[in-house]
Amino acid sequence: MSKSNNVYKDAFNRCLRLLDETKSLPSEPELGTLLGVSRTTVRSILSRMEETGLIAWNKRNKTVLRSPRAEDFFPEEETDSLAEIIERSFMRRLLAEGAEAGMQINELELAREIGVGTTSVREFLIRFSRFGLIEKRRNSHWVLKGFTRAFALELTEIREMFELRSASAFVALPEDSGVWVDLDSLEIEHRELASEIATRFNEFSELDERFHRLIHRASHNRFIVDFYDVIAMIFHYHYQWNKAEERQRNAVAVQEHLAYIAALKSRDPAKVDVACRKHLKSARQTLLSSIPEGRQVQPA
């Protein structure tokens, strides 16, 4: 077994959801762009849909015969890419108790544990190394630097530097730039979420990412934009792990975002600076407070 067909399975599932909306499917190239896959994969999907009686397929004609049922879908766990599987396993280990700084990381052991080849694990570790949590010893093992208080402080230091710069670049953007429209719709989404925060608080983290990425893009600097990947990764797993006070925290953050958005719309650099600093300060607090005592020791 050399390569799983998760791309096909995931696209198939997403295609199934399209069936409910139309009586017939578009052309193969069109479906390809819609699903983000090649025509080769589209045709595999169509073949299976024909076989299972979901559609009648004859050349350009792809008529929907019936609505998809639960059993038509591939199981969720079969739609993940290997990289995602490895990342999840690795992060579980990393955030679990006992992952102390200085610990060695063994490629072979990881690969066996997850049930994948060593190549995929190696590639994952190389990709992951840019997050600053692990380090390679040449011709030897990886060393875990640990999700420590020092890490969180270093991360937030850069984040604050980059976001302040991006925010001041943002207000300097011309009136006809598309960002103002994007900002308006983000503001609306924030207001909607704010009004139902009691029940929808868990939708915040996705909105948070979109908001900050919009601001960072204003820097027009690939290093700043790319650095948000580090932040997003840390926050993603951090929020999965630390659910304490989540509702309250998110309620506060939404309000801070709204103040921040208002400052941006005022185009007054001083106001932006104040609102941005305030939000980043509480974001840092949130992150720091979540680091367990046992991990606050700096590595040697």
Add this chain to the structure above:
Amino acid sequence: MSKSNNVYKDAFNRCLRLLDETKSLPSEPELGTLLGVSRTTVRSILSRMEETGLIAWNKRNKTVLRSPRAEDFFPEEETDSLAEIIERSFMRRLLAEGAEAGMQINELELAREIGVGTTSVREFLIRFSRFGLIEKRRNSHWVLKGFTRAFALELTEIREMFELRSASAFVALPEDSGVWVDLDSLEIEHRELASEIATRFNEFSELDERFHRLIHRASHNRFIVDFYDVIAMIFHYHYQWNKAEERQRNAVAVQEHLAYIAALKSRDPAKVDVACRKHLKSARQTLLSSIPEGRQVQPA
């Protein structure tokens, strides 16, 4: 052939240079730390040295029998790691004319051209991607973003941000910190180089890197420290490629460094800020002036 023994060959060559200095070699573990390799490799080296009559080896006794000759050394090109070989080939292509932004990068083609397996090329590209010059399309090819004027500007923007911050952290370091000693010896090296700049100008780039890395380390921030890898890589290849005015440029840079060092030693943040900005400005100019006209177009 699955793995070359370049680690052994390189360590062997370095060990040969030790033979001139002593009458007998130290213990195996000691040699291992000295050469940065495992005892396994040390023993392979000793075996060969015994076979070729360089030493007499009996347990703890490793007596030098003769001085190494030119033919005892392994050829230089056999001591490079695969990663270095791939990097060089890739950079040659990248900096050569015709490497336009938007161009596709084909793993298989690269691997065939360099004469290595695809795995090594893939791993290289993943590692290289953090330099911001290439980007991966999921399940598909890599895209070259190109060594453009935009790239140079984005790079220097971050560099300036990071170095200014590191420099001000530097002056805040306590008197008993080891950095002041390091700074003193770097100052001496700079003065020595300055006095013979006409002939030794090509030694500047190595000194430059050590100087800036010392400053960046004062930030105590892994993201800042790691970012210097990007700068170092760009400058390394850039200097190999653009030799115009090299002597004059380096003479100026050495003087700027000396002024910068004096400012740091004064511990006056305002003076440091001035000296740092001045040097970074001319470094940026140097980099920008080297980008050929044809590459000044920004990617789409």
Add this chain to the structure above:
DNA sequence: ATAATGTCTTTTATCGGGAAAAAACATTTT
């Protein structure tokens, strides 16, 4: 003539295997 479909080719993603190098364990020497 454009855009779709049908078919064939190339590239990517991933595994297993094997030599190089590291690391662990056992034994000897000082």
Add this chain to the structure above:
DNA sequence: AAAATGTTTTTTCCCGATAAAAGACATTAT
């Protein structure tokens, strides 16, 4: 008993091979 040497085991690095997926080319339909 501490540190070296001798021996064995494990891990890393890298290749070749193969299915999945993408891409290119040929053919047909509007």
